[in-house]
Amino acid sequence: MRGITNNTVQLSKWKKGTFIVGVIILLLSLLYTFLYLRHDPNFVDMGNRLAGSSLTHPLGTDHLGRDMLTRLWMGTQYTIGFSSLALFAALLIGIPIGLISGYFKGITDRVFMRIADAFLAFPDTIVAIVLAGLLGPGIGNLVLAITLVKWVNYARLVRSTVLAESEKEYIWIAKLNGLPARKIMSKHLFPHVIGHVLVMASLDFGKVILLISAFSYIGLGAQPPTPEWGAMLNELRPFFSSMPQLMLYPGFAIVLVVLFTNLLGDYLRDRFDVKKEGSV
Amino acid sequence: SSDDANEAGGENEDKHLHFLYNFATNSLDPNVDSSYVPIRAGVTETLVRLDEENLTISPWLAESWEGDDGKNWTLHLREDVTFHNGNPMDAEAVKASLERTIEESSAMKNALKIESIEADGYTLHITTTEPFPEFVSELVNPNVSIIDVTEEDIINHPVGTGPFEVASFSPGSKLEVTRYDDYWDGASPLDGVTFSFNEDANARTMALLSDQVDIVYRPEVESLGELEAKGNITVESTATFRVHQMTMNMERESLKDVNVRRAVDALIDKQEIVDSILLGHAEPAKGPFLPSLPFAPSYGDKPSGPDAAKEYLEEAGYTMEDGVMQKDGEQLSFTLLTYPARADLPLIAQVFQSDAEQLGIDVEIRQIDIPEEYMASNRDWDIATYSNLTAPRGDAGYYLNATYHPTGALNFSGAEVPELTAIIDELNQTVDQEKRNELAEQAADYVDENAINSFVLHPSTIVAYNDEKVKNWVTTKSEYYMITNELDVK
Amino acid sequence: MILSIENVSVKTKTHTIVDNVSLSIQKGEWFALVGQSGSGKSMLSQAIGQLLPTSLQVEGEILLGDTSLTSLDKREIRKIRGKRVTYIFQDYAGSFTPFRTIGQHFKEFMQVQGISSVGEQKDRIAEALESVGLPADLAGRYPSQLSGGQLQRASIALALLFSPELVIADEMTTALDSVSGHRILELLRKKQEETNCAILFITHDWRHVRKYANRLAVMKEGKIVETGGKHRILDHPQHAYTRALIEAAPLLKKGLPSGLDQEEGHLC
Amino acid sequence: MLVDVQNVTKSYRGKDKVLRDVSFGLNKGECLGLVGESGCGKSTLARCLMRMETIEKGSILFNGEAIEKLPERKLRSIRKNMQIVFQNPTASLNPKLKIKDSLMDAYDQLKGEADLTYFQYTSREGFVKQLLEAVELPGDLANRYPHELSGGQRQRVTIARAISIEPELIVLDEPTASLDVLSQGVVLQLLTDLRKRLNLSYLFISHDLAAVQQMSQRTMVMKDGSVVDVFDQEHLFSKDRHPYTKELISIF
Amino acid sequence: MLRIIVRKFLEVSFFILFITFIGFAFVRMAPGDPALTILNVDELSVSQEQIETLREDMGFNDPLLVQYGRWLLDFVQLDFGESYVTGQEVTDMMLAGLPATLELGAGSLIVMILIALPLGSLSALYRNSWIDQVSRSLSIIGAAVPSFLLGLLLIDLFGVRLQWLPTMGRDGFLHLLLPSLTLGLAISSVYVRLLRSSLLDAYSQEFIQSSRARGIPESRIFFRHAFRYSLPPVITVFGVSIGSLIGGVLVIEVLFAYPGLGKMVVDAIKQRDYPFIQGYILLMGLVVFLVNTCVDLSYRFFHPEVRQQEKENVE
Numbered sequence A: 001m002r003g004i005t006n007n008t009v010q011l012s013k014w015k016k017g018t019f020i021v022g023v024i025i026l027l028l029s030l031l032y033t034f035l036y037l038r039h040d041p042n043f044v045d046m047g048n049r050l051a052g053s054s055l056t057h058p059l060g061t062d063h064l065g066r067d068m069l070t071r072l073w074m075g076t077q078y079t080i081g082f083s084s085l086a087l088f089a090a091l092l093i094g095i096p097i098g099l100i101s102g103y104f105k106g107i108t109d110r111v112f113m114r115i116a117d118a119f120l121a122f123p124d125t126i127v128a129i130v131l132a133g134l135l136g137p138g139i140g141n142l143v144l145a146i147t148l149v150k151w152v153n154y155a156r157l158v159r160s161t162v163l164a165e166s167e168k169e170y171i172w173i174a175k176l177n178g179l180p181a182r183k184i185m186s187k188h189l190f191p192h193v194i195g196h197v198l199v200m201a202s203l204d205f206g207k208v209i210l211l212i213s214a215f216s217y218i219g220l221g222a223q224p225p226t227p228e229w230g231a232m233l234n235e236l237r238p239f240f241s242s243m244p245q246l247m248l249y250p251g252f253a254i255v256l257v258v259l260f261t262n263l264l265g266d267y268l269r270d271r272f273d274v275k276k277e278g279s280v
Numbered sequence B: 001s002s003d004d005a006n007e008a009g010g011e012n013e014d015k016h017l018h019f020l021y022n023f024a025t026n027s028l029d030p031n032v033d034s035s036y037v038p039i040r041a042g043v044t045e046t047l048v049r050l051d052e053e054n055l056t057i058s059p060w061l062a063e064s065w066e067g068d069d070g071k072n073w074t075l076h077l078r079e080d081v082t083f084h085n086g087n088p089m090d091a092e093a094v095k096a097s098l099e100r101t102i103e104e105s106s107a108m109k110n111a112l113k114i115e116s117i118e119a120d121g122y123t124l125h126i127t128t129t130e131p132f133p134e135f136v137s138e139l140v141n142p143n144v145s146i147i148d149v150t151e152e153d154i155i156n157h158p159v160g161t162g163p164f165e166v167a168s169f170s171p172g173s174k175l176e177v178t179r180y181d182d183y184w185d186g187a188s189p190l191d192g193v194t195f196s197f198n199e200d201a202n203a204r205t206m207a208l209l210s211d212q213v214d215i216v217y218r219p220e221v222e223s224l225g226e227l228e229a230k231g232n233i234t235v236e237s238t239a240t241f242r243v244h245q246m247t248m249n250m251e252r253e254s255l256k257d258v259n260v261r262r263a264v265d266a267l268i269d270k271q272e273i274v275d276s277i278l279l280g281h282a283e284p285a286k287g288p289f290l291p292s293l294p295f296a297p298s299y300g301d302k303p304s305g306p307d308a309a310k311e312y313l314e315e316a317g318y319t320m321e322d323g324v325m326q327k328d329g330e331q332l333s334f335t336l337l338t339y340p341a342r343a344d345l346p347l348i349a350q351v352f353q354s355d356a357e358q359l360g361i362d363v364e365i366r367q368i369d370i371p372e373e374y375m376a377s378n379r380d381w382d383i384a385t386y387s388n389l390t391a392p393r394g395d396a397g398y399y400l401n402a403t404y405h406p407t408g409a410l411n412f413s414g415a416e417v418p419e420l421t422a423i424i425d426e427l428n429q430t431v432d433q434e435k436r437n438e439l440a441e442q443a444a445d446y447v448d449e450n451a452i453n454s455f456v457l458h459p460s461t462i463v464a465y466n467d468e469k470v471k472n473w474v475t476t477k478s479e480y481y482m483i484t485n486e487l488d489v490k
Numbered sequence C: 001m002i003l004s005i006e007n008v009s010v011k012t013k014t015h016t017i018v019d020n021v022s023l024s025i026q027k028g029e030w031f032a033l034v035g036q037s038g039s040g041k042s043m044l045s046q047a048i049g050q051l052l053p054t055s056l057q058v059e060g061e062i063l064l065g066d067t068s069l070t071s072l073d074k075r076e077i078r079k080i081r082g083k084r085v086t087y088i089f090q091d092y093a094g095s096f097t098p099f100r101t102i103g104q105h106f107k108e109f110m111q112v113q114g115i116s117s118v119g120e121q122k123d124r125i126a127e128a129l130e131s132v133g134l135p136a137d138l139a140g141r142y143p144s145q146l147s148g149g150q151l152q153r154a155s156i157a158l159a160l161l162f163s164p165e166l167v168i169a170d171e172m173t174t175a176l177d178s179v180s181g182h183r184i185l186e187l188l189r190k191k192q193e194e195t196n197c198a199i200l201f202i203t204h205d206w207r208h209v210r211k212y213a214n215r216l217a218v219m220k221e222g223k224i225v226e227t228g229g230k231h232r233i234l235d236h237p238q239h240a241y242t243r244a245l246i247e248a249a250p251l252l253k254k255g256l257p258s259g260l261d262q263e264e265g266h267l268c
Numbered sequence D: 001m002l003v004d005v006q007n008v009t010k011s012y013r014g015k016d017k018v019l020r021d022v023s024f025g026l027n028k029g030e031c032l033g034l035v036g037e038s039g040c041g042k043s044t045l046a047r048c049l050m051r052m053e054t055i056e057k058g059s060i061l062f063n064g065e066a067i068e069k070l071p072e073r074k075l076r077s078i079r080k081n082m083q084i085v086f087q088n089p090t091a092s093l094n095p096k097l098k099i100k101d102s103l104m105d106a107y108d109q110l111k112g113e114a115d116l117t118y119f120q121y122t123s124r125e126g127f128v129k130q131l132l133e134a135v136e137l138p139g140d141l142a143n144r145y146p147h148e149l150s151g152g153q154r155q156r157v158t159i160a161r162a163i164s165i166e167p168e169l170i171v172l173d174e175p176t177a178s179l180d181v182l183s184q185g186v187v188l189q190l191l192t193d194l195r196k197r198l199n200l201s202y203l204f205i206s207h208d209l210a211a212v213q214q215m216s217q218r219t220m221v222m223k224d225g226s227v228v229d230v231f232d233q234e235h236l237f238s239k240d241r242h243p244y245t246k247e248l249i250s251i252f
Numbered sequence E: 001m002l003r004i005i006v007r008k009f010l011e012v013s014f015f016i017l018f019i020t021f022i023g024f025a026f027v028r029m030a031p032g033d034p035a036l037t038i039l040n041v042d043e044l045s046v047s048q049e050q051i052e053t054l055r056e057d058m059g060f061n062d063p064l065l066v067q068y069g070r071w072l073l074d075f076v077q078l079d080f081g082e083s084y085v086t087g088q089e090v091t092d093m094m095l096a097g098l099p100a101t102l103e104l105g106a107g108s109l110i111v112m113i114l115i116a117l118p119l120g121s122l123s124a125l126y127r128n129s130w131i132d133q134v135s136r137s138l139s140i141i142g143a144a145v146p147s148f149l150l151g152l153l154l155i156d157l158f159g160v161r162l163q164w165l166p167t168m169g170r171d172g173f174l175h176l177l178l179p180s181l182t183l184g185l186a187i188s189s190v191y192v193r194l195l196r197s198s199l200l201d202a203y204s205q206e207f208i209q210s211s212r213a214r215g216i217p218e219s220r221i222f223f224r225h226a227f228r229y230s231l232p233p234v235i236t237v238f239g240v241s242i243g244s245l246i247g248g249v250l251v252i253e254v255l256f257a258y259p260g261l262g263k264m265v266v267d268a269i270k271q272r273d274y275p276f277i278q279g280y281i282l283l284m285g286l287v288v289f290l291v292n293t294c295v296d297l298s299y300r301f302f303h304p305e306v307r308q309q310e311k312e313n314v315e
């Protein structure tokens, strides 16, 4: 047991090191891109199409001769912005509904859960297409669509934990103390559900980016030439076998972001996990 | 099924080909399904066909026909044709088949405009509801495939007259066909063909690389190098009747000016797009029709490039100030529609956007889902990339009517030009082929002069096959005929 | 000597919970551990079976018979738990897995200890439940369907199932009414006589100490302030804390605190 | 009369009756002891009093109002006047909350409404410290989580929480079972003090007759779901006690 | 018992009515016009007038409620209509697509279980060890790599380079391997992490401590005590994702030409094939209802204490 503890310390030191080195590399690349290169991310240069790496194009250019590195960096704001927006909104809907459903049970629960089921029955493409149709195409509506599709996951997950927890005596005490339901949910039940939710959400980050990419496939994602990673991934599909690195760049960027959100999720989860036990 | 063929092949090696197509279908109903798999797989045939060399209409199941008034048609059928089940293909059978087509498909009912059919031995008398000169060319449509309608399961097992009969069908995945020995035009040397579907271009390429299939329709363009590097693979490409165009919304203020439209046309670097987006597998377009078509006009050289575009714009009253192309203090800006179903189009849109930016024109790209729907119901866009079949059955009538006639379903530019409408109306009344070609050419010239749309390129069909095995493969322009009785193995 | 604890400390990162404690328990002895609430009694008892969470550090030496428990690996200590050392915990609700019936806990325990015949298992479950005054049909119930006392009785039955060498009873009667508590302790004593097991008995109830214990130790703030025979500690306490503790005990009957004056031969 | 329980009957689904026709009254300022064999229904009775269970028959009056039929909203105003200390302190504390947060739950809820006479609210920390000291706990426990406390410490926290708002009625379900005698003495003394000073009422469930004797004016004995005996404290050793009561006494 | 059945039946009926109506209103609110597909405007000359006539004939111009009423009337006679695109009975189409979907679903589930259970468990049991790190990294990659890329990589490896497995089509067990593997890998990441976090929760429960004190072997504690305690969140998430497991596998169905309902419904959406979409929503509604009802029932299995409470509420 003690061996594991030592191990952990070493690992986290090692982790810290990599983390710092990674951040430095990213910063340097950021500075290089925007202070030195200063490419226009949307400038099409067909003569310079699919160029390999060089000093002026460290990651080469894409199929329209645009600088990959600049596009990748420009893409962060869209990709991270949109996915976190969608996820955040989904959490904002899903967690309260899950709490309410699991806590009140009975008819409230049944109504909410049937509504949730209804959302599950609709293919997400339908939701996205309808919203795009009603509100016009664009990534904003896609975010809305993803929110509408994703909240159910969180609602159900939260509900299942709450169902088990809400019968315990400490919840009864809180009830007897006259705490309104709202407070019992936020103060007593929320800390129990947040762990699972964070784990799910940090992984969902990747799934949401990929969902945006999938929607780009049917014309509902980011509008070209926006360098959104999901859309880029999709655009670069034809080069899978001829120039695999082109797809790997946005792919790797997504992995990095998911990695980061996972670390964050783990960190938060550990903060809520007061016992910190489990290893044998 | 391939096992059956194996056994039937006896002592000889099994003569079998595996063809991979880029579109999947769940139904083989030849009269309804618009993926046309039965005709492509050599299961069914139509009364007339497109002559791929001369791009004219030629006899097939019908030997000859007449209909000088454009309304009363007589067709003489071949007398030596039998269906796969042995039933003779006589006029009664064809009548029944045509009637089924009209009944099952509203589209074909519209397209054929048949009022009545009479069968008489091997002769058919057909009357159309109105004078309809293109009638025979409409019979080329694969949905007019002649099948034996007495068969039960047409969706999964249509019985036609082609060189191959259906052995088994897994919806969405593949179709197995075997040779029909009594085929009227000489039985195929092959025992059978597997006709499978895969809609992912990369996956199709890999299927060929892994030797699972012999012929691949439309492999991934970007991976052709890899295929060629394998040594035994031939890549063929043939221009099609399709044109990628920039549809211009003539209801918009700026585009009402013909000079602005010309500027847009001049701004598009067609050769460059062909070379770098389609890697040369296309032909730069000058007009809507493939130059080899008899009614394609021969165009003179027009000025093009950014400088020419700038000149046109200056003529239209625009000036370049501080890098911004403007008129009355307002920047020239376009909303450009594109859709991802055809992957080249968004790329063309982006190239155009970037080129226009150099001229100080602001282009906002809007990616949509279903272009026909969007363009018809919203008019808040200026330019749209669109792809059209211009003469799918060797006749210009379809495209001109749909795209430039005020009542046409694809008239997204909102063209309502009396001169052009008159030409098309006249075309619709004309039976004589020479005269028709002349009128079509006239219409095309008009379109060109007034820059109603800008035509970018005719994309090619690319087919890659294993040349150590496949013999006599022909890549057709119409994309209707794929598995034929000529196809063989080495 | 069945258990000997030598200089054992339990520490967190910031402070010491059990501070350099030594004590020993003889074979067949009923050893009581009393003291302040929060003084580290439970920690000490859990250190014996290596049951403490990993965040706590244990130092010192613990011997069970000749076996040094602190040096055992996971597999070896597992063989000792349940067979040679068993526990009865204070938190009865946590003694049972909520989704398994009482009977399933028994069966599992027997299976692990090598009794696999279903018939025998059934008989022994009924017998064990009855011996702690529970109806045999309770075996089919889930823990949440039992009252606190019933649960605790079930867990006692479970601990005594295989005549262990050492039973660690951490406030085992706390949740019981006096009648059942009394019955249980009688039962424990009977079992002890049968098997000659030693009992480490953690309690706050002086009546039980007086009635059952042979020797006892008093703990305060992580340290053992006094240890010795029942008579020595109860009737002649030396430490002020022990004295205060004894005086505060609400006893109903008069006499010596140890109750030994009723027995013959005591001269002091 | 603060609490008046009339003919309460209760059974869990498909089981025998757990409470049979239980009736008793509890006066303001009184401490009523409740003893009985394990499983006889003491905790169930306590839960019924708090309306955590629905009763089959009978009625429970709190300050003259029948609580078994009150809608949840009205019940809230009553509930701030009753508190319960459960038998199992571990389950009564939210494992994910720090002690101070669990402790302040009830008080926070009342905000300014609570008129405290025993404790003084000065600051949050100060109040938490006061409560912990009242039950003999060091103030630094406030920042720990329940699993970092010993059994007795947890139990004292739950008691501190119950008295923090000085309610009219506190149901104490074996509140001192896991305390050492010194702490127990202190806690029981505190409870008695509070009761006398603030005229509180207790239903004191315990199996420790000594503690019951020290705490309560009257004692009620339950067996198999029925009340078999009620008597004033001075009559504990009287001859007309129920045989079961006598058996209980004899064990001491 | 009868009362419960009647109640469930009513619940299902309301639910079906609810989702089919919402679905109906939804797809018709979306822009799009099946008339264009039906008339094949891409290849045939059609006038605006003809489109309008067709719309009128097919009743697209009627008020929404009238259209829905018509659908409902057919539905109660168990007639789901015919596809606008192929003219096939919707029921037949779904029956044709279902086997492939079920195979793919089952195959990827097995792969998922084979990956998620051991990885999730190991990383919880050896928290912060290298196993944990590796499985977490794998799950991150699984969550971040698009399934088409994964699929192509697998095709490239097993189909092109090693030539061990067929890369497309639906032709027996071997053909199922690659698509199942791709899909299974893609979905397992969430379960690995969820199981891990849930197991950690389980291991902090008191009953684990008690079982250890009884000398129960760790393996048994894991399987009989901790594992079951940790399942509800995992099962919940599974219940939620059943819809996307059926409808959201378009990419894989296309890539491997393994045709199932996922591709069919996306095609139907693109072509605005209302009858099929409606039939699909109905089917999915039933499946989701059924699965989630089972998931809810399973909570009672995992938490007998909850079960008891609920039964009392019923009475």
Ligand SMILES: Nc1ncnc2c1ncn2[C@@H]1O[C@H](COP(=O)(O)OP(=O)(O)OP(=O)(O)O)[C@@H](O)[C@H]1O
Residues within 6 Å of the ligand: C012, C017, C036, C037, C038, C039, C040, C041, C042, C043, C044, C053, D147, D148, D149, D150, D151, D152, D153, D178, D180
């Ligand atoms: N995980 C932990 N981390 C830090 N301190 C802890 C932890 N667990 C318990 N403690 C502290 O250790 C001390 C000893 O606890 P222990 O449970 O051994 O007391 P005890 O003597 O059994 O008391 P009681 O009679 O009340 O059960 C207490 O002060 C408690 O607050």
Ligand SMILES: Nc1ncnc2c1ncn2[C@@H]1O[C@H](COP(=O)(O)OP(=O)(O)OP(=O)(O)O)[C@@H](O)[C@H]1O
Residues within 6 Å of the ligand: C144, C145, C146, C147, C148, C149, C150, C175, C176, C177, D012, D013, D015, D018, D036, D037, D038, D039, D040, D041, D042, D043, D044, D045, D087, E308
């Ligand atoms: N949720 C429940 N479902 C079914 N039976 C229950 C439930 N809770 C308690 N019981 C049963 O009701 C009876 C009374 O239980 P209760 O908890 O009231 O006893 P108690 O008098 O408090 O006992 P103890 O002193 O041991 O705590 C017991 O037989 C118990 O098994």
Ligand SMILES: [Mg+2]
Residues within 6 Å of the ligand: C041, C042, C043, C090, C170, D150, D151, D152
């Ligand atoms: Mg303790």
Ligand SMILES: [Mg+2]
Residues within 6 Å of the ligand: C147, C148, C149, D042, D043, D044, D087, D173
């Ligand atoms: Mg009780």
Ligand code: NI
Residues within 6 Å of the ligand: C231, C235, C236, C267, C268
């Ligand atoms: Ni003496």
